[in-house]
Amino acid sequence: MKKLIIIFSAISLLVFIRPVLGLGANIATTNSSVSTAQVDVAEEESIIDKAVDGIKTFYSYTGFANSSSGNVIMIIIGIVFIYLGIKYDYEPLLLIPIGTGVILGNIPFVAGNQTGIYETGSVLNYLYFGVVKGVYPPLIFLGIGAMTDFSSLIANPKLMLLGGAAQIGVFATFLGALYLGFNLPEAGAIGIIGGADGPTAIFLSSKLANGINILEDGTTVKNLIGPIAIAAYSYMALVPVIQPPLMRLLISKKDRKIKMKPPRAVTQKEKMIFPVVALILTLFISPSALPLLGMLFFGNLLKESGRTERLADTARTKLIDIVTILLGVTVGASTQADIFITKDSMLIFGLGAISFVIATCGGLLFAKFMNLFLKGDNKINPLIGAAGVSAVPDSARVVHHEGLKSDPSNFLLMHAMAPNVSGVIGSAIAAGIILSFLG
Amino acid sequence: MTQILLYTDPISEGYVILITGLLIVFSALVILALFFNYGLPIMLYVYKIITKGKDKKISEIKVKTDSGFTGEISAVIGASVHMYLSEQHDIESGILTIKQVKKTYSPWSSKIYGIQNRL
Incomplete structure (x- = not known):
């Protein structure tokens, strides 16, 4: 009780002092000339007036007065x-x-x-710099690289194609956005939501739809980083909701029960060669994806080289945690209502949902298509095609659960990781291509 | 790089990017897949030829050279490695701090009983 009284008196003191010290900005200054004239007439009244004014100014600064x-x-x-x-x-x-x-x-x-x-x-603006300039996404990719085990992909390289098939979602959404009237760079940035990869989406939108670039016809592109990032991340989180119905729709019960043979053991040498070779090959094809893929494979090399365990450990734990915290908060804060709630944002959310559906379907159908050419033991379970949308490792987990539902002894997680990580590579390449066309 | 596209209609540009983009993504992944399917085994094979004789398989090591290596020696080595790895000795933390321990009343530390026993 005593504390309450102290707090209340402190607050009331602050409120009374505010106009006296001239903190009350405009209202206090306009009143000052009036109040000096009235000093001797009604001092008692003016103090109360000032107090009321002070409270009013204070109120005008609060969130309650300004909220929309x-x-x-x-x-x-x-x-x-x-x-x-x-x-x-x-x-x-x-x-x-x-x-x-x-x-x-x-x-x-x-x-x-x-x-x-x-x-x-503002401090938030400085932290947001990392998003606007695309600093955070490559750092996240470094951590992802240091976390990811590519061995299932090395053991079964043909699964890499599934990661490519799911990228049809990126380009279909790109086209859809064009039809809805977005201009080319904006459409490219929106399309990448279909890549189901948060850092890639932020990276590409910070390059293409950042509100700074000027188009050939003199108009400035819109700032769509906030809506795109939020759409990408929220649909990534909703993968367990979006994907299972599509899997059940497209894949027959019999196909869902296909058991794949366990991947062969991969030697350490192969694991070490993979990041170096993949780095060189993919970046020669799509140099614009350099910041993303370069860091991804660099992180993986740190992990697999066996000599830099300390660096890999930092990259996959502390560093990625720090960047995730900054990225998450600033991306969230970029949804300031007066900038975020627009017709464009709603369209982007709609397109994002469609792109996830198309990407999942693309992966599933391509897996079915591949099965036409594979025989006997080599047949793949078409469910793992759905993991071709990146969303690491959530979509692989969803595939695993769906597999278990139709056959409790069918463990697909390791197989699904292969298209999953190749989806990351694929969407980064796709981002690079879009960037080189439109950047 | 924007000069690559000369079309004015964004939709047709979109289709160009759609097709080329998909093709490039696929070709990139196909090349990667092909390399790891065929290229890598060849590379590893070549590497094996180059470094031939350096690392031997267990079956290639002749028994003759190890005549002095008895089962007892290997048991001792095994035990010591096991002891070392499982750290049989206690290691106490080097940090020593004096902790205040809360005690209930004891007449031995009571202030009431002084030396002179004056109350």
């Missing part, structure tokens, strides 16, 4: 993200930072005090 319906909607969305992350365990490492960021970015404030993420000089 958009802010409230976005804050609710942020809370839903956090709820989904905690309750249903949908990629909590992403959804909780992003959800918090969404709330952070939508706290209503008075513009011009270097608070918001889009105001130059």
Whole structure:
């Protein structure tokens, strides 16, 4: 009780002092000339007036006075993200930072005090720099590379094609976005949502749809980094919801029960050669994907070389954690309602859902197609085609669960990891191609 | 790089990018797949020929040279390695700190009983 009284008196003291010290910006200054004239007439009254004015100014600075319906909607969305992350365990490492960021970015404030993420000089703006300039995605890729085990891919290289097949989602969405009236760079950035790879999507949108580039006809591209990143990450988190119905729709019960033979053991030498060769080959084909693929294979080499365990350990734990925290919060905060809630964002969300569906279908159907040419033991379970959309490692996990549902002794996880990681490579290459065409 | 495309209609440009993009992605992955299917085994084979004789398989090591190596020696080595790895000795932490221990009342430390026993 004593504490409560102290706190209340401190707050009331602050409120009374505000206008006296001239902190109350405009209202206080306009009143100052009036109040000096009235000093001897009604001192008692003016103090109360000042106090009321002070409270009014204070109120005008609070979130309650400045909030708009958009802010409230976005804050609710942020809370839903956090709820989904905690309750249903949908990629909590992403959804909780992003959800918090969404709330952070939508706290209503008075513009011009270097608070918001889009105001130059604010701390959030400096952290957002890493997103706008595409600094964070390559660092995330370094960590992913140091985490990923490519051995299942090396053991069965033909599964790499499934990762390519799922990239049809990228290009189909790109076309869809063009038809909806987005211009070329914007459409390219939207298309990459189909790659189901958050860092790649942020990287490409920061290069193409960053609100800075100027098109040939003199118009500036829109800033779509926020909507694209949010769409990519939220659909990635929803992979366990989107994919299973499509799998059941496209793959027959009999096909779902196909058991694949276990992948052969891969030697350490092959594992070491893989990142070097893949780095050189893929980057010679698509040099624009250099920041992403370069870091991915560099991280993998750190892991497999056997001599740099310390570096690999840092890359896959501390470094990627730090970058994920910064990336999540700033991407979330970039959804400031007045910039985020537009018709474009809604269209992007629609296109994103479609692109995930197309990518999953592309992977599944291509796996079926491949089965036409494979015989006997070599037949693949078409379910693993769905893992060709990157979304590492969630989509592989979904495939595994679906496989277990139709046959409890069929373990597909290791097989599904192969198209999954090749999906990462594929979407990075696709990003490189789009960038080289439109950048 | 934008000069590659001379079409003015974004839709037709879109189709060009769609087709070329898909082709390139596929070809890149096909090349990778082909390399790891065929190229890598050849490379490893060549590497084996170059470094021939350096590392032998267990079956290639002759028994004759190891006549002095008895089962006892190998048992001793095995035991010591096992002892070393499982760290049979206790290792205490080197950090020593004096911790305050809360005690209930004891007449031995009571202030009431001084030397002179004055109350």
